[in-house]
Each structure stands twice: as C-alpha cells, then as structure tokens.
Amino acid sequence: MVITIKDIAEKLGLSYSSVSRALNNKAGVSDETRKAVVKVASDLGYSPNELARSLVGKSSNTIGVVLPDIKNSYFSEVLQGILEGASEANLTCVFCISNWSKDREKQYIAELQQKRINGIILKRTNDYTEYTQKDIAVPAVIIENRSSDSHFGYVEVDNHLGATIATKHLLDCGYKNIAFVGGLKNARSCVLRHKGYAEVLKSSGFEYVKERVSFGEFTLDSGYHQTKALFEKRPEIDAFFGSNDVISLGVLKYLHERQIHVPEQIGVIGFDNIQLSDYPTIGLTTISQPTNSIGRSAFNLLYEQIQGSPPHRVIFQPELVLRGTTRKR
C-alpha cells in the first residue's frame, strides 16, 4: 500500500493541512508536531506524490527534450549539456527521440504538453517544419536552426561562417577541386553549409561544379556512398568537405579502402568536431561546434523563458580544428 499524507495525519490525529505544512517547512506548526510528523513519515516510508503536487501547484518541474537521434554523438553531447543544466536547476527531463520522423516529433510534442511539462527543447527533424504557438504552447527552445517564429528561443552555431572557414582552409592548403558531401537536403545546417561553400568558391574565383556536390543522409554509410559516386564521376576531385563529421568519416572510409592517401592526394574536412574526430588514427580536420555548450545554453535559454523572460537566441562561433586530414601543399 502506498502511504499518503492522510495516513500520517490519522496516525498522529492531525489534519492533512498540518502534516503538509510540517513536511514543507511552512509556518503554522509547532516544532514538536513537525518533528513527530517527520518521524512518522520516514517510519512509514512516505514519498510525496508529485502528480498531486503538480496538479495543484500548476507546475510539474519537468522539461521535455525531443531529439531526432541519440546514437549520433553530436546529439548525445548536446543532451549531456541539457541534462547537466536541468539537474542543477532541479528539473527532471522527459526524453524522446523522433528517429527522424516528423510525425513522431509532432506526436511527442503533443504528449509532452499533456503531461504539463514546463518547457520543451527541440531539435527538429526537418528544420523547415514551422511550429505555431498553438502547436507549442509552452516555453520552447529550438536547437540548431533559426526559427522565423520569434515565440521560441533558439541556439545554433553560425553554420554559414563555419562553412566559409572550412572552404577557405581547403583552398589555402592548395586543394582546387573541392567536393561537398551533404546530409539531408532540407536540413538547415546543410543548406547553410552548402551556401558558405558555394559562396567562397565563387568569391575566390573558382568554379562551382554541380557534379561535385551531392546530398544524402547524416550517416557514415551515406558519406561513404556519396563519396564513391562523386569520385567515380569526377576523378579530378582533390578535397572533400563533409557537411558533418560522421559523413566525413564515411568519406575517409572510402578513401582508406581505395588506399588513397590523405591528406597528400586528397584533403578532407568535416564539421562538428565530435569526440571521435580526435582519435589518433583518424585525426579529422574539422570545424568545431561546442556541443556541450549548445546543450547548456539551450537549457539556460529555456529556463529563462520559464521564469518569464522573452525568448532569446544564442549563436556560437565555429572554429577551425587542424588535424591530419588536410595539409598545405
């Protein structure tokens, strides 16, 4: 049987209210009774029912997090940041993965609100899905893409700038025929990274060759197969800009299989700086995103909104991380 406040009250011949006040350290109870209540509560193994508490208190002290994937270490690092923040603020976290399904994402958002969570942190499956205030009626922060909707906070890295840095770096190294290996075509990050890539090429007097660009998924396999297709069609390619570290690992895998020397014959650069990129036998040159900080800020922004502040935005500056897959020549 589950112990309630009622049981404690009966055992001591008190009213519910007194027990409640005693347990919550509120005024109106004598020290004597307070002690007695605390003792009985612990003896009986009383554990307050948060559901009831939240119902009357209008707050569940819970936030919801919806991410598309968790195996991708970019997301697990972001999640880590979010959870750290939540833990410090004493909020619990309901976690859902949409598995890159827009429908699931929507369903989760609805369900979370039924649970009367205090706010949502969301990374959309498709960055161009627009949510109205009717869809998300609680404070919300959207990760990694600017929403045209100013009801929501957002945090992202400057993808365009990052891509600019990456492409310039490849050109600086002396690579001349740079390919772009994309992820989902309608992912905002991918669009912006591609844009930065294309702009730098043009402004530096290089030709933008359509057949050196391809899109796919944000997976290693997709990177592998895209690279294969690109390279077979355009053997003059001498560098690959993967729109993602995971994709770039696929690029490297292909090149490794073909026994093509990196960075001598071909340069490779990624984006994200996931932990793995730093591994000695990989050493992927990449553009770093502060994943943990992104998660942290996402939480902080949400927390501010929950406290009543208007939605803000945070944009992180990406940085070039030099490793072994690119070299001046």
Add this chain to the structure above:
Amino acid sequence: MVITIKDIAEKLGLSYSSVSRALNNKAGVSDETRKAVVKVASDLGYSPNELARSLVGKSSNTIGVVLPDIKNSYFSEVLQGILEGASEANLTCVFCISNWSKDREKQYIAELQQKRINGIILKRTNDYTEYTQKDIAVPAVIIENRSSDSHFGYVEVDNHLGATIATKHLLDCGYKNIAFVGGLKNARSCVLRHKGYAEVLKSSGFEYVKERVSFGEFTLDSGYHQTKALFEKRPEIDAFFGSNDVISLGVLKYLHERQIHVPEQIGVIGFDNIQLSDYPTIGLTTISQPTNSIGRSAFNLLYEQIQGSPPHRVIFQPELVLRGTTRKR
C-alpha cells in the same frame, strides 16, 4: 488560459462526466453529443491534463531510466533500445544520468518514484550497491549485473564467458604475455572479465602476473595511461585485453603514438563492440555485446513486470568479433 473539460462542458451545457466519456470513447453518450464534444474540444484546442488523469488512474504511463553516462556509446545504444520499446508500448521515458555518482543515482531513484513512474530501468554506478524493495518499490530492471535481490529483473551479457573467449583467442594467436587493462575495480563487469582472464591463463598453464594487471576508469584516457604504466614496467607484454572497447581505444592510442605495430608486435582485444570499433582505421578485435537488444530486453522485462509477471532475467551470449588488432602468428 488552459482549456479544461469543464470549459467544454459549459459551452455545451453538459456535465463533466459526459464530456469525459465522449472524449474517451466510452459508452453512455449519444453519437450526436460525442461529435459535438469532439468538435468543441478541437476548436478550443483542448489538451487533456495527464497529471490529473494519472492521479485518478493510478498510472502515469511513464518509466524512468537511470544510466551513469550518455557519452559512452555503449549506453546510448542501450538507451536507444529502451526508447524504442517504450515508444512502441506508448510509455514515455524520464531520463537521468547519475554521472557515476552513487548519491545522484539514489536521489534520482527517489525522485522518479515521487513522480509515480510505473517502473525503473537502472544501470548502477557501482554494481555492488544493493537496493531493497524499500528503496525501489516499483517494478525495476537492472542492467548488466546480476543483483542478489530477486525482486528486480536483470539483463546482462555473460561477462565471464566473454572474457574467457577473449583470453583464449589471444593465446590461440600466440600471444604469451597478456596484460589486463581494467575499468573501475568494483564494477561487476570488470571483476568478472578479470576473473575470466585469470582463470584461462591458469588453466592454460600460463602464469598470472600481478603487474600485468591494472584498474582505472572506463575511459579512453584511463586506457591510455594504464597502458603506458603497464608497458613501462613490463615491456615483455605482447597483448592487451582491455576490459572495454573505450579502454582498448586508449591502448591503441598509446601504441600508435609509440609507433608499435598492431597486431604484429602487440595484439589488442576489447569488449563491447561499440560502433567505433568497426571503423576501418581502427578495426578493433572485440567481444560483442548486443547493446540494442540489451536495451530492448531491459524494457521488455520491465514491461512484463509492470503487467504483473514476476521478475525474470535475460543473459546474452557474447561473441568474438575478429578484426585487425589480433592475428595468428
């Protein structure tokens, strides 16, 4: 303002009960009223309050998951499995990371129960922390270590067998001076893997050398530093059994830095078969654990318990995965 069942009832001149029954497709309402209710509900943007629902219904349709870490891909893969199961069963998931702190773990377990979750899936920080039924009064499944307490379900891989296979494999290859690079000394998986290692050595007529064994943490850095220390003290070592893939990656990192050839000069084997181990330039020979299935089963076991079955246990058989860090010689 938040819309409640009351608003709908007033608008239609009905009682709460009828509205409730209409929305839940229960008998006792005419088709006509049901349609009217549904329409008004959708017009007003009604979203049922799960808190209230759970309070009366005695079930929150939520499970809690407590893991020590999320960056380690072993855990994120397990989590993925859990979430898949939960999603299919229409249960939501509250997720907490204990960050390898026993106190946090205990606190989370208590908090989760206050939220009246239906069950807990737990991977302990310290595998020898015993929980009583007073600590965990809801159905629970403990991952990756046998609890002496039969109140809880558990799922684990046969660590002893896995270590046996790993050590035998190294001996079969012809390595003779095998070191053991451990994780936390009081982690059950680590203890069992070490035990398997020691037993095989002895039963095969090899000496168990204390100075070829060390313990540390389940991190790459720890693996790196342990290897360094072991190797400096015992340069005759010709193979490393990392009690974990992540640790083994640290081993490889050190060997790579020292330009020692793997597998020619030194053999390396891991345990877990995380995704990364399969990466071409790494190719770690290892013992595979079906991480996703572990998560899945953990959820399934919990689900059965929630439905009323007694706690069961599932033990997975580990398998040798041959890659490039070991070779017959």
Add this chain to the structure above:
DNA sequence: ATCATCTACTCAAACGTTTGCTTTATCTGT
C-alpha cells in the same frame, strides 16, 4: 396500463496534495 429495460445523461466522490480562511487555545499587558 404496468413493469422492466435501455439509453443518455447528471451527481458526487475520489485521486493526493496545497492553501486561504476560520476556529480554538494560550499568552500578554493592563
């Protein structure tokens, strides 16, 4: 015409808390 049955609906209690208001008892100062 009478009774039973069914349908559509309402009433009110219950879930376990919190909290504003009221009551009772004790203490203080005159």
Add this chain to the structure above:
DNA sequence: ACAGATAAAGCAAACGTTTGAGTAGATGAT
C-alpha cells in the same frame, strides 16, 4: 479579570480528471 494579540491546528475548496451510482424519459413486452 478582560480585551487583544499570537500561535497552532482544523476545515474545506481547489487542481482536472475518471467512474460508480443514480435519474429521467423513452421504448418495448405483457
């Protein structure tokens, strides 16, 4: 001895649902 203040406790409503029991009216069988 008495008003007034203070402290400790109780009462009851509220949070938003679900649900068993009750009711009024219609339908049907005898």
